[in-house]
Amino acid sequence: MTEEFRSGFVTLVGRPNAGKSTLINAVVGHKVAITSNTAQTTRHRFRAIVTREDMQMIMVDTPGMHKPHDALGEELNTSAIKAMEDVDVVAFLVDASKPVGTGDEWVARQVREVRGARKILVITKADLVSKETAIQQLEAARVLGTWDDEVVLSSKNGFNVEGFVQAVAKWLPEGPKWFPEDMDTDQPFEVLVAEFIREKILRSYRDEVPHSIGVVADQMTYDRKKDMYRIFANVYVERDSQKGIIIGKGGEAIKKVGIEARRDLEQMLGCKVFLDMQVKVKKNWRRDLNQIRRFGYGEGM
Numbered sequence: 001m002t003e004e005f006r007s008g009f010v011t012l013v014g015r016p017n018a019g020k021s022t023l024i025n026a027v028v029g030h031k032v033a034i035t036s037n038t039a040q041t042t043r044h045r046f047r048a049i050v051t052r053e054d055m056q057m058i059m060v061d062t063p064g065m066h067k068p069h070d071a072l073g074e075e076l077n078t079s080a081i082k083a084m085e086d087v088d089v090v091a092f093l094v095d096a097s098k099p100v101g102t103g104d105e106w107v108a109r110q111v112r113e114v115r116g117a118r119k120i121l122v123i124t125k126a127d128l129v130s131k132e133t134a135i136q137q138l139e140a141a142r143v144l145g146t147w148d149d150e151v152v153l154s155s156k157n158g159f160n161v162e163g164f165v166q167a168v169a170k171w172l173p174e175g176p177k178w179f180p181e182d183m184d185t186d187q188p189f190e191v192l193v194a195e196f197i198r199e200k201i202l203r204s205y206r207d208e209v210p211h212s213i214g215v216v217a218d219q220m221t222y223d224r225k226k227d228m229y230r231i232f233a234n235v236y237v238e239r240d241s242q243k244g245i246i247i248g249k250g251g252e253a254i255k256k257v258g259i260e261a262r263r264d265l266e267q268m269l270g271c272k273v274f275l276d277m278q279v280k281v282k283k284n285w286r287r288d289l290n291q292i293r294r295f296g297y298g299e300g301m
C-alpha cells in the first residue's frame with residue numbers, strides 16, 4: 001500500500017530573537033527570511049514551504065511575541081497570535097543560551113490557549129551551550145506547557161534540523177499539495193527585496209534607529225539587454241535626526257548598506273542589481289496603524 005501524501009501548517013512562535021527565522025532558512029535550505037540579533041526583526045507574517053516526495057510542510061513565521069509598547073508591537077503580537085489559529089502544529093521555540101524567563105512564559109501562555117493543534121517544544125541554538133545546559137533548558141521549558149514532541153537543535157550547524165522536520169511531519173494530516181513544488185515562500189517579490197534591505201540596516205545601526213525604519217521597494221524593472229534589475233526603494237524613518245544617522249557622513253553609511261543589500265539581492269535574483277535608496281521622514285509612523293499596514297507589516301500583508 002502506498003503512503004498517503006501529508007500536508008499542513010506549522011506556526012513558529014517564540015520571544016524575540018528565539019531563532020524562528022533562522023530555523024526556517026535552515027529547513028528550506030536557503031534564505032527566505034531575514035535575521036539579525038535585533039529583537040523583532042520579523043514584521044511580516046509569511047509562509048515558507050518545504051515539499052518532499054511524501055509531504056508538504058508550510059511554516060508560518062511570526063514576529064517575536066512580547067508585551068507590546070507601541071502600536072507596531074501590538075500589531076505584531078496580534079499577528080503572531082492569529083497565526084496560531086487553524087494550524088496543525090505550533091512550535092514553541094526557546095533559546096538554549098538564555099535563561100527561560102518571563103518572556104518565554106508570556107509566549108507559552110498564548111500557546112496554551114491554542115486548541116486543536118499539536119504542540120512541539122523546540123530548544124534552539126544548541127551549538128552555543130553544553131549538552132547539560134541544553135537539557136536543563138529543555139526541563140525548564142517543559143513545565144510551561146503540554147508538548148506532543150520535544151526537539152533540541154541548532155540552525156547554525158544543522159544539528160537535528162531534520163529531527164524538527166520529522167517531528168512536525170508526524171503530525172501533519174493527509175492532504176493535498178497546497179503550493180507548487182518549486183515555491184519556497186509566499187512573500188511577494190517586492191516584499192522580499194524590501195526585507196533584504198531592512199536586514200542590512202538592522203545589522204548596521206544600533207539602538208533605536210533600526211526599529212524606526214520601514215522599507216518599501218517602490219519600483220523594480222528588469223533590463224533584459226543588461227541582464228540587470230533596477231530597484232528603487234524608500235527607507236522611512238521617524239525623525240530628521242534619524243535620517244542623518246542612516247545616511248551617515250558623506251553618505252558613507254547608506255552606501256555600505258546598499259553594497260551589502262545588493263550582494264544579497266544579486267544572489268537571490270541571479271543577475272546584476274542597480275539599487276537606488278532614498279531616505280524619507282514619516283513622523284511617528286510606528287504609532288499609526290494605517291501606516292504600519294501600508295508598509296505591509298503585521299496583519300497588513
Ligand SMILES: Nc1nc2c(ncn2[C@@H]2O[C@H](COP(=O)(O)OP(=O)(O)OP(=O)(O)O)[C@@H](O)[C@H]2O)c(=O)[nH]1
Nearest residue numbers: 017018019020021022035040041042064125155156
Ligand atoms: N549560534 C546560533 N545562533 C543562532 C541560531 N539560530 C539563530 N541564531 C541567531 O540568533 C539571532 C536571532 O535569530 P532570528 O532567527 O532572527 O530570531 P527570530 O526569532 O526570528 O527573531 P524575531 O524576528 O526578532 O522574532 C540571530 O543573530 C541569529 O543568527 C543557532 O542555531 N545558533
